[in-house]
Amino acid sequence: MIEFTLPALGADMEQGKLLEWKVKPGDAVARGQVVAVVDTSKAAVDVEIWQAGTVAELLVQPGETVPVGTVLARLRAPGEKVPEGPARRRISPAARQRAAALGVDAESLPGSGPEGAVTLADVERAGAEKPSPAPAPERMPDMRQAIGAAMSRSKREIPHYYLSEPIPMGRAQSWLDAFNAGRALPERLLMAVLPIKAVALALKRFPELNGFYRNGTFEAGSGIHVGVAIALRQGGLVAPALHDAADKPLPALMQALSDLVQRARSASLRSSELSDPTVTVTNLGEQGVESVFGVIYPPQVALVGFGRVSPQPWVEQGVVMPMPVMRATLSADHRVSDGHRGALFLAEVRERLQHPETL
């Protein structure tokens, strides 16, 4: 049996409300298929499954709010036989769910229902006998609170260090102007994609800035999935992943970014986009700030910030010239990297942006 559990869609998610099942018992599901829609405090998310199989039973009903890790459904693995005979206890879905919530082993309880089925009442009885911990306080499903919780955790647990580097953007700007000049509106690139691509490429040489710090150790990311901070119109933000950003040509990256922004704002993100980012990029230059020193989104270990591109006096080969300059910043986790490597990383991002044609 495969257990399909409610995934944590980001560090700030503790529970989710099942809105809709996209599958029913008996359906075959493929890896990566969207099987359910779950409401987090931030958005309704299309939840994907990562194992193929056949849906055996759905354990949580639409409308129920359950903690992260709750078994939502059971599936038979490919080739797995439908179990038969008396070995299998009959347990009502409600009883099973309640048992999970109470931490009671429903399989071991005496059943008072038809054919010895374990009922909700059996579970409640067992739960009452078991000394129970104090109930968790009811939490408002509020985005501000969720962001506050994640950022508090970050500031409490992650020893941040911060670096800042001005990047001349003259070459990138000229290259972009020329690229866009011959193209119709829908094919044009925004400046925002160049720094994202530069970060993704630079991370290939700095794996200690790309991944997760969990259970006291660093796990390097299996890919470079750049979380992009997207402000939502109603307030708050999400930072879903641009998957494999280093491998996408700029037009494909632009398309993916445009699609991601649109779906973030219409609340139709996929679960993998929320759980996969291995690093975050935030760009606040549009709001006019020169630089942003971000708070790392746990369990990630780095956040790269970009400020506005503005003309400044710049000295190159002893000559002062006007130059569009953008300030890049790095917030990184001192448990995993240090300022020396962080500085080399920012230098690599700057260097990449001097050769926009290679991005």
Add this chain to the structure above:
Amino acid sequence: MNDDSRYAQVISLLQEIAPEVEPEELVRDQPLRRQVDLDSMDWLNFLIGLHRAFGVDIPESDYGRLVTLDDVVGYLRRKAG
């Protein structure tokens, strides 16, 4: 097409991107991006909307001429006829 229907269509395209926009609160001769919170992605999508609805191509070099709602409507009047 007259200017009134141009204004109406431009505002409805704007509302697709920024649903919170109240048409009566927009000041036509004041910078649009100061009145409505539009980032460069929103702005590009707004221009793509104009491009599709009015059949005009808007070169990047013209972006600087599209500051106010009046500018946008005047530009469309000249380019799209």
